[in-house]
Amino acid sequence: MVQPTEALRHPLDPDPVRSTKAGAVFGLGLLAAMTGVVVGGIVPATVALVLARQARREAYASGGFLTGGLWIRRGERLAWIGVMLCIATVVIATVIGILNSADPAGVQDFAPGVD
Template identity: 55%
Template sequence: MSTLAPVTEPPGRHPLDPDPAPSTKAGAVLALGIAAALTGVMIGGLVPATIALVLAREVRADLRAAGGFLLGSRRLRIGVALAWAGIVLAAAALVVAGIAGLLTFAAYGRDYAPTVN
């Protein structure tokens, strides 16, 4: 006669626990981050990137307060990374435009007559 250990099921969730739900704000941060990355080169990406970073602070607080019942931390991380990429692209576009403007301005120097020293 062999003795087998009784099969026990892992403890289930408490019936009053809410179902995990996706965070809509995290989705908004992701959408704004994508918009910032796509329009960052045209300098228009600064607006959605700023809104995404401000909204990300709220989403982090909501995710922490939900205790694991609110999903969306991956979308939040990707959205914040894309928002920062949009800011970097906008800054790079401003630097390139500034350098191009200076080079264009420098090409049109004063044109003196041939008799002037």
Template identity: 65%
Template sequence: MTTAAGATPVASPSEPPRHPLDPDPVRATKARAVFALGLMGALTGLLVGGVVPATVALLLARQARREAYASGGFLTGAAWLRRGESLAWTGLTLVAVTVIAMVVVGVIRLAEVPYGHDYAPNVD
């Protein structure tokens, strides 16, 4: 292949030609934040503290998806978003399981407590 002066590079058949002023595709920074918050939510889910980072991760993922759609394909990181969202839902599930288990244990302990006053046998 010879190149002549002023010739434009030939694009591969699988890729549409890009305009020279188009920005380069970059990974969305919110995608990394969603993954990190989702991971923190999943790791601290059993301690009930995971509800905060998991909720923030889900809200941030919604914003990141909106921005990626509006960018027309120049913001990448959909895989990081999916992983972060699944980790955030895992963290919220662990929080729900922990809260339900604590409520069940509390109800069982409350049921074991005798009802009313427990007087001595010689009291009427």
């Protein structure tokens, strides 16, 4: 007896379609990773993470007729990379600012000519 290679589908079932939000999540995640260093990457990263959550819920509710889980995961990873780059940039800028403000170059706290 020959086993069917595909699961039988009901004729009224819709065709599987890639979620449009999955593409948007990936695009926003990529934008976040590319602009994370200039701190503006936090905005597309946040939007990508919110859309990823919505896309994941819609894909689950569709019963397998919405695809794009791989694009969602990749977009989320890129968004988190953008967030981490933004945080690293803020921390480095803060440390540089503290070190520059603590630099006594050009500041004398004693009278000139006194050793």
